[in-house]
Amino acid sequence: MLSVKNINQYYGGSHILRDVSLQARQGQVTVLLGHNGVGKTTLLKSLMGLVPIKTGSIEFDGRPIQNATPYERARAGIGFVPQGREIFARLTVEENLRMGLAYKSGSTPIPAELYELFPVLRQMLGRRGGDLSGGQQQQLAIARALAAKPKLLILDEPTEGIQPSIIKDIGRVIRMLADRGDMAILLVEQYYDFAQELADDYLVMERGEFIARGPGSEMEARGIRQLVAI
Numbered sequence: 001m002l003s004v005k006n007i008n009q010y011y012g013g014s015h016i017l018r019d020v021s022l023q024a025r026q027g028q029v030t031v032l033l034g035h036n037g038v039g040k041t042t043l044l045k046s047l048m049g050l051v052p053i054k055t056g057s058i059e060f061d062g063r064p065i066q067n068a069t070p071y072e073r074a075r076a077g078i079g080f081v082p083q084g085r086e087i088f089a090r091l092t093v094e095e096n097l098r099m100g101l102a103y104k105s106g107s108t109p110i111p112a113e114l115y116e117l118f119p120v121l122r123q124m125l126g127r128r129g130g131d132l133s134g135g136q137q138q139q140l141a142i143a144r145a146l147a148a149k150p151k152l153l154i155l156d157e158p159t160e161g162i163q164p165s166i167i168k169d170i171g172r173v174i175r176m177l178a179d180r181g182d183m184a185i186l187l188v189e190q191y192y193d194f195a196q197e198l199a200d201d202y203l204v205m206e207r208g209e210f211i212a213r214g215p216g217s218e219m220e221a222r223g224i225r226q227l228v229a230i
C-alpha cells in the first residue's frame with residue numbers, strides 16, 4: 001500500500017530524516033514511536049508532501065508519489081489527521097466534515113458511517129468546531145480525514161491531551177477500520193500502552209533514524225516500553 005524507501009529530509013542545514021524506509025500494509029496498523037523532536041511529524045509531513053524531501057521514494061498503491069502535491073496525495077487516497085487536530089474553529093462540525101470532501105464533487109454526501117463511528121458528531125453537527133472539547137475535536141479530525149474514504153489513514157498523536165474514555169473510543173475505531181481490511185493505518189504515538197495495543201507492526205525512531213522495528217506482538221518482550229520511556 002505505502003512503500004517508503006531511503007527518505008532524507010533537511011530543515012536548512014539540519015539533517016532531520018536519515019535514510020528512512022518503511023511499509024504500511026492494508027488491514028494493518030503500523031505504529032511509529034519515538035521521543036519528542038526525533039522527526040516523527042516531519043516524516044508524516046514528508047509523506048503528505050507538506051515538506052519536501054531531498055532524496056528517496058514514496059510509492060502509494062503501486063505509483064510513485066514523491067513529486068505529487070499534498071492535494072494530489074489526498075486525492076490518491078491518503079487521509080491525514082494532523083497533530084493538534086487543526087479543526088476549523090469557526091466552521092460548524094458539518095462544515096468541517098465537508099472540508100474533508102473538498103476535492104470531491106459538491107454533491108458528494110458525508111458518509112453516514114462517520115456518525116456510527118463517532119455518534120457524538122451527529123448530535124453536534126451545527127456546533128462550531130472551536131466549541132467542542134479536545135476529545136470531540138480529535139474525533140472530528142479523524143472523521144474529516146475519513147470522509148473521503150482514504151486507503152491510507154495517517155494519524156499524528158491522536159491521544160495527545162485527550163481524556164481516557166475518548167482515547168478508548170478512538171482506539172476501537174482505529175482497530176475496527178484496520179480489521180475491515182481495506183485500509184492501511186500509520187499511527188504516530190507517544191502513549192505506549194495505546195500504541196502497543198494497536199500495533200500490528202512497530203517502528204521506533206531516534207534522531208531521524210529507525211533504531212528498532214518488528215511485529216507489535218513482540219514489543220513488550222523486546223523492551224520497547226523502556227526504549228521509548230521519557
Ligand SMILES: Nc1ncnc2c1ncn2[C@@H]1O[C@H](COP(=O)(O)OP(=O)(O)OP(=O)(O)O)[C@@H](O)[C@H]1O
Nearest residue numbers: 011012016034035036037038039040041042043083
Ligand atoms: N519548520 C521547521 N524548521 C526547522 N526545523 C524544524 C521545523 N519543524 C521541525 N523542526 C525540527 O526538526 C526536528 C524534528 O521535529 P519533528 O516535529 O518532526 O519531531 P517529532 O518527533 O514529531 O516531535 P514531537 O513529538 O514533539 O512532535 C526537531 O529538531 C525540530 O526542532
